[in-house]
Amino acid sequence: MPALPAPLAEALLTGHERLPKRERTRAQLIQAAIQVFSARGVAQASIQEIAQVAGMTTGTVYNHFATREEIVDAVAVWLATTLCRRIDQSYAQVTDAAERMAIGLRRYQWLAEVSPHWTLLILQVSHATPSLAENIRDFCLSDLRMGVRQERFAVPSEEAAMDLIFGANQAAITRIALGLAPDPQAHGIATATLILRGLGMDPEEARTLATRPLPEFTALSAPAPAARRSASARRAR
Amino acid sequence: MPALPAPLAEALLTGHERLPKRERTRAQLIQAAIQVFSARGVAQASIQEIAQVAGMTTGTVYNHFATREEIVDAVAVWLATTLCRRIDQSYAQVTDAAERMAIGLRRYQWLAEVSPHWTLLILQVSHATPSLAENIRDFCLSDLRMGVRQERFAVPSEEAAMDLIFGANQAAITRIALGLAPDPQAHGIATATLILRGLGMDPEEARTLATRPLPEFTALSAPAPAARRSASARRAR
Amino acid sequence: MPALPAPLAEALLTGHERLPKRERTRAQLIQAAIQVFSARGVAQASIQEIAQVAGMTTGTVYNHFATREEIVDAVAVWLATTLCRRIDQSYAQVTDAAERMAIGLRRYQWLAEVSPHWTLLILQVSHATPSLAENIRDFCLSDLRMGVRQERFAVPSEEAAMDLIFGANQAAITRIALGLAPDPQAHGIATATLILRGLGMDPEEARTLATRPLPEFTALSAPAPAARRSASARRAR
Amino acid sequence: MPALPAPLAEALLTGHERLPKRERTRAQLIQAAIQVFSARGVAQASIQEIAQVAGMTTGTVYNHFATREEIVDAVAVWLATTLCRRIDQSYAQVTDAAERMAIGLRRYQWLAEVSPHWTLLILQVSHATPSLAENIRDFCLSDLRMGVRQERFAVPSEEAAMDLIFGANQAAITRIALGLAPDPQAHGIATATLILRGLGMDPEEARTLATRPLPEFTALSAPAPAARRSASARRAR
DNA sequence: CATGAATGAGCCTTCATTCAT
DNA sequence: GATGAATGAAGGCTCATTCAT
Numbered sequence: 001m002p003a004l005p006a007p008l009a010e011a012l013l014t015g016h017e018r019l020p021k022r023e024r025t026r027a028q029l030i031q032a033a034i035q036v037f038s039a040r041g042v043a044q045a046s047i048q049e050i051a052q053v054a055g056m057t058t059g060t061v062y063n064h065f066a067t068r069e070e071i072v073d074a075v076a077v078w079l080a081t082t083l084c085r086r087i088d089q090s091y092a093q094v095t096d097a098a099e100r101m102a103i104g105l106r107r108y109q110w111l112a113e114v115s116p117h118w119t120l121l122i123l124q125v126s127h128a129t130p131s132l133a134e135n136i137r138d139f140c141l142s143d144l145r146m147g148v149r150q151e152r153f154a155v156p157s158e159e160a161a162m163d164l165i166f167g168a169n170q171a172a173i174t175r176i177a178l179g180l181a182p183d184p185q186a187h188g189i190a191t192a193t194l195i196l197r198g199l200g201m202d203p204e205e206a207r208t209l210a211t212r213p214l215p216e217f218t219a220l221s222a223p224a225p226a227a228r229r230s231a232s233a234r235r236a237r
Numbered sequence: 238m239p240a241l242p243a244p245l246a247e248a249l250l251t252g253h254e255r256l257p258k259r260e261r262t263r264a265q266l267i268q269a270a271i272q273v274f275s276a277r278g279v280a281q282a283s284i285q286e287i288a289q290v291a292g293m294t295t296g297t298v299y300n301h302f303a304t305r306e307e308i309v310d311a312v313a314v315w316l317a318t319t320l321c322r323r324i325d326q327s328y329a330q331v332t333d334a335a336e337r338m339a340i341g342l343r344r345y346q347w348l349a350e351v352s353p354h355w356t357l358l359i360l361q362v363s364h365a366t367p368s369l370a371e372n373i374r375d376f377c378l379s380d381l382r383m384g385v386r387q388e389r390f391a392v393p394s395e396e397a398a399m400d401l402i403f404g405a406n407q408a409a410i411t412r413i414a415l416g417l418a419p420d421p422q423a424h425g426i427a428t429a430t431l432i433l434r435g436l437g438m439d440p441e442e443a444r445t446l447a448t449r450p451l452p453e454f455t456a457l458s459a460p461a462p463a464a465r466r467s468a469s470a471r472r473a474r
Numbered sequence: 475m476p477a478l479p480a481p482l483a484e485a486l487l488t489g490h491e492r493l494p495k496r497e498r499t500r501a502q503l504i505q506a507a508i509q510v511f512s513a514r515g516v517a518q519a520s521i522q523e524i525a526q527v528a529g530m531t532t533g534t535v536y537n538h539f540a541t542r543e544e545i546v547d548a549v550a551v552w553l554a555t556t557l558c559r560r561i562d563q564s565y566a567q568v569t570d571a572a573e574r575m576a577i578g579l580r581r582y583q584w585l586a587e588v589s590p591h592w593t594l595l596i597l598q599v600s601h602a603t604p605s606l607a608e609n610i611r612d613f614c615l616s617d618l619r620m621g622v623r624q625e626r627f628a629v630p631s632e633e634a635a636m637d638l639i640f641g642a643n644q645a646a647i648t649r650i651a652l653g654l655a656p657d658p659q660a661h662g663i664a665t666a667t668l669i670l671r672g673l674g675m676d677p678e679e680a681r682t683l684a685t686r687p688l689p690e691f692t693a694l695s696a697p698a699p700a701a702r703r704s705a706s707a708r709r710a711r
Numbered sequence: 712m713p714a715l716p717a718p719l720a721e722a723l724l725t726g727h728e729r730l731p732k733r734e735r736t737r738a739q740l741i742q743a744a745i746q747v748f749s750a751r752g753v754a755q756a757s758i759q760e761i762a763q764v765a766g767m768t769t770g771t772v773y774n775h776f777a778t779r780e781e782i783v784d785a786v787a788v789w790l791a792t793t794l795c796r797r798i799d800q801s802y803a804q805v806t807d808a809a810e811r812m813a814i815g816l817r818r819y820q821w822l823a824e825v826s827p828h829w830t831l832l833i834l835q836v837s838h839a840t841p842s843l844a845e846n847i848r849d850f851c852l853s854d855l856r857m858g859v860r861q862e863r864f865a866v867p868s869e870e871a872a873m874d875l876i877f878g879a880n881q882a883a884i885t886r887i888a889l890g891l892a893p894d895p896q897a898h899g900i901a902t903a904t905l906i907l908r909g910l911g912m913d914p915e916e917a918r919t920l921a922t923r924p925l926p927e928f929t930a931l932s933a934p935a936p937a938a939r940r941s942a943s944a945r946r947a948r
Numbered sequence: 949c950a951t952g953a954a955t956g957a958g959c960c961t962t963c964a965t966t967c968a969t
Numbered sequence: 970g971a972t973g974a975a976t977g978a979a980g981g982c983t984c985a986t987t988c989a990t
Contacts, residue, residue: 022970043280046963057973058965068964156444159418160409160427164401164435167408171400181396190397198401198435207393258990259953283980297954299982496949517754520984531952532986542985630918633892634883634901638875638909641882645874655870664871672875672909681867732969733974757959771975773961 001035005114007217008086026064029054030078033071038117042072042124069129076125076132083118084132087111088139090217097147098201102192102209104140105169109188110214112176119177123170140165147199154200164198238272242351244454245323263301266291267315270308275354279309279361306366313362313369320355321369324348325376327454334384335438339429339446341377342406346425347451349413356414360407377402384436391437401435475509479588481691482560500538503528504552507545512591516546516598543603550599550606557592558606561585562613564691571621572675576666576683578614579643583662584688586650593651597644614639621673628674638672712746716825718928719797737775740765741789744782749828753783753835780840787836787843794829795843798822799850801928808858809912813903813920815851816880820899821925823887830888834881851876858910865911875909 003009032054036045047068051058065071091103112119126133144161147153155161172181172191181187189210196206240246256264269291273282284305288295302308328340349356363370381398384390392398409418409428418424426447433443477483506528510519521542525532539545565577586593600607618635621627629635646655646665655661663684670680714720730738743765747756758779762769776782802814823830837844855872858864866872883892883902892898900921907917 025970047965048963057971058963059967059972059974060970062965063970063972154440156427156430157424159412159424160431163408163412163424163428164405164431167404167406168401168435169404170408171404172397175396175400187394187396187400190393191400193393194397194401194435197437198405198431200434200440203391203437262953284982285980294955294957295980295982296956296984300953300955303982305981499949521986522984531950532984533951533953533988534949536986537949537951628914630901630904631898633886633898634905637882637886637898637902638879638905641878641880642875642909643878645878645881646871649870649874661868661870661874664867665874667867668871668875668909671911672879672905674908674914677865677911736974758961759959768976768978769961770963770977774974774976779960 001038002115002117004083004118007090008083008111008115022064025056025060026074029056029061029064029071030074033075034078034121037075037124038121042121042128047071072125072129073131076129076135079122079125080132080135083122084136084139086217091215093218094215096152097143097150098152098196098205098209099212100143101140101147101153101165101199102196102212103214104143105165105192105195106188106210106214108169108173109176109184109192112173113184113188116177116179119173123174123177137162137166144199152199152201161199165195168195168198238275239352239354241320241355244327245320245348245352259301262293262297263311266293266298266301266308267311270312271315271358274309274312274361275358279358279365284308309362309366310368313366313372316359316362317369317372320359321373321376323454328452329455331452333389334380334387335389335433335442335446336449337380338377338384338390338402338436339433339449340451341380342402342429342432343425343447343451345406345410346413346421346429349410350421350425353414353416356410360411360414374399374403381436389436389438398436402432405432405435475512476589476591478557478592481564482557482585482589496538499530499534500548503530503535503538503545504548507549508552508595511549511598512595516595516602521545546599546603547605550603550609553596553599554606554609557596558610558613560691565689566692568689570626571617571624572626572670572679572683573686574617575614575621575627575639575673576670576686577688578617579639579666579669580662580684580688582643582647583650583658583666586647587658587662590651590653593647597648597651611636611640618673626673626675635673639669642669642672712749713826713828715794715829718801719794719822719826733775736767736771737785740767740772740775740782741785744786745789745832748783748786748835749832753832753839758782783836783840784842787840787846790833790836791843791846794833795847795850797928802926803929805926807863808854808861809863809907809916809920810923811854812851812858812864812876812910813907813923814925815854816876816903816906817899817921817925819880819884820887820895820903823884824895824899827888827890830884834885834888848873848877855910863910863912872910876906879906879909 029050033045033050035053036050040046040049047061048058050071051061054061061071065074087107088104090107091100094100094103108119122132126136141158141162144153144155144158144165148155148158153161168191172188175181176184176187189207192210193203193207196209197203201209266287270282270287272290273287277283277286284298285295287308288298291298298308302311324341324344327344328337331337331340345356359369363373378395378399381390381392381395381402385392385395390398405428409424412418413421413424426444429447430440430443433446434440438446503524507519507524509527510524514520514523521535522532524545525535528535535545539548561581562578564581565574568574568577582593596606600610615632615636618627618629618632618639622629622632627635642665646662649655650658650661663681666684667677667680670683671677675683740761744756744761746764747761751757751760758772759769761782762772765772772782776785798815798818801818802811805811805814819830833843837847852869852873855864855866855869855876859866864872879902883898886892887895887898900918903921904914904917907920908914912920
């Protein structure tokens with residue numbers, strides 16, 4: 001499994017060794033599941049191979065997960081609470097909803113470009129279990145509502161807007177992650193522009209927002225307990 | 238498997254009993270595969286169950302399809318050459334690309350509303366095998382290009398526009414087919430509006446086009462009386 | 475299937491086109507079976523593939539052979555009555571039993587060198603059905619008896635001698651046909667020498683006989699009916 | 712499966728119940744495979760039947776052997792390390808290569824006489840997998856080389872000699888095991904005589920060596936009383 | 949006679965899951 | 970809590986054979 005870009009990678013590896021043994025074993029199993037999901041696809045991953053990659057036995061897997069589906073769910077939760085949350089946090093300080101939307105779209109496109117394996121994993125897991133998609137959806141929905149309140153967007157219905165945003169961007173991300181876009185950044189910008197236009201923005205402004213460079217990742221506030229961080233993230237939306 | 242609306246159903250069921258034996262069996266197997274795909278999902282469908290539903294043995298299946306994937310392909314081709322072609326033909330006489338695009342989007346949304354099972358089947362098969370999606374994609378792409386030539390659309394790139402159209406509409410269709418849209422028609426209209434806006438149309442015109450009623454299905458082949466058919470088409474909406 | 479050396483090839487192809495239709499179809503099936511046996515091995519050959527190679531259907535195969543095993547038997551008979559008989563005839567005029575034995579051993583070794591595929595086929599068919607091996611065995615046995623009568627050989631028992639001759643030469647032939655003998659002719663000569671020594675011959679004379687070049691194949695007496703020929707061949711033994 | 716003669720049987724059955732569970736199951740599977748190989752032939756043996764005979768499910772078989780061929784290999788190794796090794800050890804103290812060769816030939820002939828089933832099994836397994844044959848071959852080859860060094864044998868090539876020894880004796884053993892030799896011992900002696908003559912020995916000495924009675928099996932490991940064992944060995948002949 | 953579609957038993961293999969240790 | 974052997978229900982696929990046409 002290729003490494004994630006640095007600012008995301010650091011989010012994934014916080015304090016595994018500090019966990020109590022039970023949690024540590026569980027975390028190792030999730031890591032192994034991620035590897036196997038990536039290598040074989042979520043549908044083709046077998047529990048025996050996950051156990052083997054984790055250096056454990058199938059029995060151990062069943063001490064932590066009652067069923068195969070629970071593993072997929074756990075991976076979904078894990079991705080949501082590390083990778084996706086980290087991305088969401090990365091533009092917590094941006095207050096313009098249109099800008100936030102543009103960043104959100106482009107950040108996942110960027111991930112598809114630099115870490116296609118992780119992106120395909122997210123897409124697969126989203127498809128297999130609802131929780132991960134819902135998680136991302138929630139973040140997106142609050143930006144959409146904010147944009148409507150700020151009169152940056154004008155849409156006939158929230159649901160239609162969500163279908164536009166999610167459907168179109170997922171298509172773009174998939175294309176990029178599969179290496180089907182010769183110039184991934186150009187494709188991402190173009191798709192983001194079309195989405196913003198669809199949301200009711202002026203075409204020129206849509207293009208400008210979509211073209212703006214992504215903000216840097218902020219440093220992880222190192223020692224703070226995880227509970228505090230997720231609480232503040234929730235408040236920020 | 239619930240019946241399709243009349244104008245589509247008649248396209249699917251033409252003259253099975255007139256086929257030579259081999260083709261007839263093959264057609265029966267494809268029908269059985271469609272049932273099982275719908276009931277269990279394409280990924281979970283087993284050849285044994287397809288055979289059983291078709292009233293045959295697994296050996297017979299393998300006389301017609303060398304592998305499981307060939308069945309999926311055959312179903313894809315069958316859907317493309319009956320269902321999808323029929324839909325495409327239904328607005329062959331429309332010359333305004335924007336109108337064509339609106340009809341295409343809304344026609345599949347309509348299908349999702351009146352035949353959610355068939356729609357979910359198409360979505361699944363599209364996901365499993367490339368041929369069906371490509372088929373629809375080609376049709377859509379030529380409308381897009383026509384719209385650009387006619388200066389109805391203005392898009393930064395064809396690929397981005399296709400991701401917008403396909404991604405967003407697929408999301409809308411899925412929502413409708415799953416029964417998640419309280420007012421399916423309103424949702425379809427809203428999504429189509431957003432897509433057309435994204436393609437560069439004036440918001441008001443986008444809304445107008447998306448709201449316009451779908452044209453009736455044209456008569457298929459000669460002998461049948463036209464009146465009956467258009468009546469049933471009207472009823473289906 | 476690589477061609478046989480000329481003098482044998484001509485024996486295989488006599489008058490197929492002259493046969494009545496039923497016999498011609500049967501002959502074609504046997505040819506197809508030989509091809510498939512060679513390509514896949516006798517055990518792995520399927521009737522469907524034989525039929526396909528013959529350009530026929532499985533039903534036709536069963537019009538000529540009641541069971542799979544009958545095909546193997548038919549191939550065995552066919553090999554015996556063409557290939558092997560032709561080899562046996564090739565030294566019909568030799569009267570010294572020791573010389574005949576040497577020629578027999580070396581001729582099959584030669585076949586293994588120049589036509590390993592045919593040889594491996596013979597070995598496989600011999601193993602699968604008794605008739606072919608028995609056929610060759612008969613020819614060999616009469617030479618052995620002649621040698622004993624001529625006091626060229628001295629053996630404690632006919633059976634032991636046959637096991638010596640057949641077992642040892644089969645091992646040598648297999649080695650040659652598999653390409654495991656760097657110098658096939660030297661290996662053939664050496665093995666033949668040891669066998670002749672085992673049969674009681676003077677070591678030096680054994681070596682001389684085993685080293686002597688093989689006689690040329692005699693021309694096929696073209697127009698003579700097959701019945702006459704096999705009769706005379708039988709008398710010659 | 713008929714029992715082996717006592718001195719061999721005791722080698723096969725040492726301490727199964729003392730093995731750790733995994734090894735015990737594996738041993739049971741190998742025993743079951745041997746039974747099925749004997750009953751149906753190696754080529755026709757199915758994993759399902761092996762599992763059933765072992766009182767297990769097919770899944771269990773695959774916990775121990777990744778593929779059908781691995782079972783054959785395991786049986787080959789098992790036969791080599793018990794049956795064949797025991798035979799080889801039985802004349803470890805004989806130093807004359809010619810005598811060793813005679814004993815080796817005759818010991819396997821004896822096995823064919825008293826345990827035709829086991830012998831046919833060995834022949835089949837040897838044919839299916841190289842390891843068992845190579846094992847025996849190595850032992851035989853060192854005797855051959857020793858005999859050449861001791862100037863008991865004179866052969867044009869090692870390979871030819873090996874083909875003579877193995878080919879001829881395999882033929883004799885097969886005949887005996889199939890019950891085709893009215894007097895198995897006489898046939899064994901005769902064949903061994905011919906082989907030794909082929910290897911360059913004086914006919915009379917060859918006959919003498921081949922006729923000499925086989926040495927008794929030596930005691931296996933310490934504690935068992937020697938008297939019982941030699942008695943049973945004598946009885947077995 | 950030939951056709952070839954259909955059969956059905958059977959094979960190898962995989963894998964989620966259980967459970968005694 | 971971990972182990973890992975065992976399970977058993979499937980699944981995909983092959984193939985000798987039959988039989989109506």
